[in-house]
Amino acid sequence: MSRIRARFWDPTGARYSIPTYPWQMAPAHLLTLRQLAARGLRPAGQGVQAQILWRSRRYGAPGVRASYLYDVRFALPKRTPTPAQLAALAKATAARRTCPDCRTDVGYVLPRHLGTCLDCAPGVAA
Numbered sequence: 001m002s003r004i005r006a007r008f009w010d011p012t013g014a015r016y017s018i019p020t021y022p023w024q025m026a027p028a029h030l031l032t033l034r035q036l037a038a039r040g041l042r043p044a045g046q047g048v049q050a051q052i053l054w055r056s057r058r059y060g061a062p063g064v065r066a067s068y069l070y071d072v073r074f075a076l077p078k079r080t081p082t083p084a085q086l087a088a089l090a091k092a093t094a095a096r097r098t099c100p101d102c103r104t105d106v107g108y109v110l111p112r113h114l115g116t117c118l119d120c121a122p123g124v125a126a
């Protein structure tokens, strides 16, 4: 195990206050939110159970980066929205696409700094 990996190896949480693993060394029952979602699961109210830490040289986000892990044993199936919830969401997004000046659904979400569609906004060439 390299020095960098040893630095992030803390399964008891003695150093980082929650269990911490280096890249690709977390136990199989700990998953990220995206990994849970790919299995059709949600964390179901459990807090962060552990983390993965790694050194990143990525431009704009250098330094130590973290990924939070959830225990698959506490996870529950994702809930499916009711028809009423889907209808409410459709109504809300339709409102965001509807220009208050020309009262048409312009097909894109209106820019908040304009408050109107691009055709109605003064000084914006279409």
Ligand SMILES: [Zn+2]
Binding pocket: 099, 100, 101, 102, 103, 104, 116, 117, 118, 119, 120
């Ligand atoms: Zn308009």
